[in-house]
Amino acid sequence: MPGKPKERRCSECKAPVVEKPTVIEFGDQEIFLFHPVVCAKCLKSLCERFSTVCANCGGAIPPYSQVGVLKDEGGERQFVHMSTACQTVGSAFHGYWGRGKLHNFIQIEAC
Numbered sequence: 129m130p131g132k133p134k135e136r137r138c139s140e141c142k143a144p145v146v147e148k149p150t151v152i153e154f155g156d157q158e159i160f161l162f163h164p165v166v167c168a169k170c171l172k173s174l175c176e177r178f179s180t181v182c183a184n185c186g187g188a189i190p191p192y193s194q195v196g197v198l199k200d201e202g203g204e205r206q207f208v209h210m211s212t213a214c215q216t217v218g219s220a221f222h223g224y225w226g227r228g229k230l231h232n233f234i235q236i237e238a239c
C-alpha cells in the first residue's frame with residue numbers, strides 16, 4: 129500500500145512546510161533553503177540569530193550557506209560570501225556555515 133507522501137514539517141516550530149525550498153529575503157539577499165526543512169518565519173529568525181558578517185563586503189552571511197574562510201593575523205577566522213565578488217584570492221579555506229558554527233571545513237590545496 130503506498131503511504132501518504134511524507135509531510136514536511138518545520139524542524140523548529142513543527143508547522144507544515146509546503147513550499148520547497150523555503151525562500152526569504154534577508155537584508156538585500158534572497159535566501160533559498162532546501163535543507164533542513166524550516167518555515168519562512170523560523171528561517172528569518174535563524175538568520176537574525178546565526179548570521180555572521182562578511183569580512184569583505186560587510187554584509188550578512190546567513191546560516192546554512194557556503195562560506196569562504198580567511199585567517200587574519202591573529203589567527204581569528206573571518207568569513208566571506210562564496211561569491212566572485214567576495215571570494216578573494218586570499219581565501220584558502222571554505223566551509224559550510226550552519227547555526228552559528230562552521231561545518232565541513234575544508235582547506236583548499238595551494239598549488
Ligand SMILES: [Zn+2]
Pocket residue numbers: 138139140141142143166167168169170171
Ligand atoms: Zn517554523
Ligand SMILES: [Zn+2]
Pocket residue numbers: 182183184185186187208209214
Ligand atoms: Zn560579501
